[in-house]
Each structure stands twice: as C-alpha cells, then as structure tokens.
Amino acid sequence: SQERMGKWIKVHHCKNIPRTSCNLTCVLPNFVKVRARVKAVAGPFQSLWVESQFKEYHLDVELAPPVLNVNVKDKAIHVNASFPLATCVESFSWMYDLNLWEAGSENKKQYEGIFRKSTVTIDTTALRGNYCLSARSSFQSIDFKHSKFSQPVCVLLNSKG
Numbered sequence: 172s173q174e175r176m177g178k179w180i181k182v183h184h185c186k187n188i189p190r191t192s193c194n195l196t197c198v199l200p201n202f203v204k205v206r207a208r209v210k211a212v213a214g215p216f217q218s219l220w221v222e223s224q225f226k227e228y229h230l231d232v233e234l235a236p237p238v239l240n241v242n243v244k245d246k247a248i249h250v251n252a253s254f255p256l257a258t259c260v261e262s263f264s265w266m267y268d269l270n271l272w273e274a275g276s277e278n279k280k281q282y283e284g285i286f287r288k289s290t291v292t293i294d295t296t297a298l299r300g301n302y303c304l305s306a307r308s309s310f311q312s313i314d315f316k317h318s319k320f321s322q323p324v325c326v327l328l329n330s331k332g
Contacts, residue, residue, distance in 0.1 A: 265308060271302060273300055273303075
C-alpha cells in the first residue's frame, strides 16, 4: 500500500496457482491505494517480479453487470438482480438500472436507482409480444460508477396459446 512503501504482504491464496488472475478485493481496506507484484514459476525457472500501478478500489474498480432473475406470472414481470460481491464490499450501496423494451424497438422504459436487494414488479397487462430486459450495476464513490448493460433477457408476454 502507499502507506507501507517497500513492504509486501504475501497473499497465500494467490501463491502457486495455475491461473493468471487472483482476487485481491478483501486483502486490504477499501480506501487504500495498493499495487501488486507477480512472477511466473515453472519448475526451477522463474520470471522477474512485475509490479502493477497503484489502484484504489473505489476509483479503479470495473463493475460487472448484474445477473437478472426474471419471473413472469399473473400479468406482471418480477425482476431482481444478483451481484457476485466479495464480503468486504457487501455493505456498499449497490444499485442497478433496468431497461425494458419491445424486441426490435429502440424505445426503452428505464427504471433507475433500484437497490440491490429490491425487486421491480412491472405490470404487463397492456404489453403483448416479445419484451427484453437489461440492467447495469452502479455504486457511488466520488461520483456514480456504472457497469455496461447486461445481455438482454427476453420474454414472451400475453401471447395466445
């Protein structure tokens, strides 16, 4: 971290792993600028250490879109979003924005600033045909950070048969 320049913390769950990535989200407090270093090892051979730039979770995190859970019943769509979150960031005010549109149309109805554990219920009485939903995740650090929108989930509404 910037506060402990030149002192490295060993991250045991990231040692001797066969992957090219490792999750460091909860290793240090969220408001600390950190950098990481890594080297490759294959048998008796090893590379030199390579160091990253300093990163700060609140400013530099790239958000993934949420996964939509869509349930259609009783003339309504019930939508909520799930977020794969590390325990150390569960308490953040994670939200999502939801778009609904008829397939083939550019006219999207927007539902904004829905808290993570909230369900959106959309009355489908007046809707008929193929409708799609997509969402993006967001949280507020210094300003609002947004993910890209998720892949659309499409459902057939009020069709005969």
